[in-house]
Amino acid sequence: MPSKQIANFNSSDNKPRILSLFSGCGGLDLGFHQAGYETVWANDFSHWACESFRKNIGDVIVEGDIEQIDPNDPTIPDCDIILGGFPCQDFSMIWKQPGLEGERGNLYKSFLRFVNAKKPKVFVAENVKGLLTANKKKAIQQIITDFENCGYYVQAKLYNFAEFGVPQFRERVLIVGVRLDTGFDFHHPEPTHNETGENGLKPYVTAGQAISNIPKNASNNELLKISEQTRKRLELIPEGGNYSDIPKEHPLYVKSMLSLVYRRMHRNRPSTTIIAAGGGGTWGYHFPEPRAFTNRERARLQSFPDDFEFVGSTTEVRRQIGNAVPPQGVVELARTLLPIFSGNYKKVDLHKKLKAEKDVLFHDRLSKIRGGKR
Structure with a gap:
């Protein structure tokens, strides 16, 4: 049971040790x-992300360019697991994606350098759904192959974090690599939540549930000033709607190709994806109040607790929240990995399993990554 597994690591001396890369404010951690x-x-x-991390996770973060850091530096401790969400903008499906050819598309190689140098028992890398199609699907194939060549059995899976208790529809790819000599037969966890709460699962956590009863003195909860025109525009948009609900003949109609523009929450559903940046109309909007979400509301929709205090300007905090991995979305994965550190598992031949995987066409492997209906 997960609770018993956690109990095995209840002191600082025997907790699995994380080395965290591209840490942001610390959601994955x-x-x-x-x-x-x-x-x-x-x-x-x-x-500012480092300041937020330091305030909430711990004073163990080093601010600087990862490409200039040597993973063999003696000041960097050994670890049991490496975590990180290497920059995803070059793989995003919202904007045109250069993929591996982009300025930041190859930063996964810095993650790879650390894995190759530290040889943790396991690593977890997070990225956007667009990674699966970037460079005509060659990016994900190249990334998996590179990690396999470091001596890891790699399994990637497309998660919808709403299925793991996050009050937000947010699809992300989680790449998990297990060191071959561990013999740990890892499988991605099954969802814990669904829309109806049937089949032994819990119902989705809704946006309305998530942002209710925020304390008046909560940090990062300042209202964003919006124009009178924006307020009137929001009043034309129903619950769960967006800009397209404004009649085209109306003087406040706006043209857009993005469904997130002037998107208002639906109280009985998880939120749509919280994003890190963008111009007018992309903040995410409350219902029934005609206003933008506060950053604390955005943080709750990302499953951050109220005592997690973000550092920086309103725009900077928005960026940190939107870039973060929602903590609740990876708790089940973290629990699933615990036996590899206690040694309480039956070993399998991962070398043999990897060879069998490589004999499968990558197109078929990609269909497994995408999973069933999301």
Whole structure:
């Protein structure tokens, strides 16, 4: 049972040690901490994200360019697991995606350098859904092959975090690599939530449930000023609707190709995906109140607890929240991995299993990554 597994790691001396890369404000780390792990070293390039990480996760983060950091530096401790969400903008499906050819598309190789140098028992890398189609599907194939060549059995899976208790429809790819000599037969966890709460699962956590009863003194909860025109535009949009619900003949109608523009929440459903940046109309909007979400509401929709205090300007905090991995979305994965650190599992021949995987056409492997209906 997960609770018993967590109990095996209830002291700092025997908690699995995380080395965290592209850490951001620490959402991925927080989810693993909630399952009994501990971060011993972290890195990010963003000053304000590092400040938020330091305030909430721990004073173990190094601010700087990962491409300039040597993973063999003696000040970087050994670890049991490496976590990280290498930059995803070059794989995003919202904007035109250059993929591996983009300025940041090859930063996964820095993640690869650390894995190759530290040889953790397992690694977890997170990225956007667009990674699966970038460079005509060659990007994901190249990334998996590179990690396999480091001595890991790699399984990727497309998650919808609403299916793991996050009050938000958010699809992300999680790539998990298990070191071949461990013999740990990892399988991605099954969803814990669904729309109806049937078949032994819990019902989705809705946006209305998530943002109710926020304390008046909660941090990062300032209202964003919006124009009178925006307020009037929101009043024309129904619950769960967006800009397209405004009649074309109306003077406040706006043209857009993005469904997220002036998207208002539906109280009885998980939120649509929270994003990190964007111009007018992309903040995400409350219902029934004609206003933008506060950053604390956005944080709740990302499953951050109220005592997680973000550091920086309103725009900067929005960026940190939108870029983060929702902590609740990875808790079940973190629990699933715990036996590899306690040794309490039956070993399998991962070398043989990897050879069998490589004999399968990558197109068929990709269909497994996408899973069933999401």
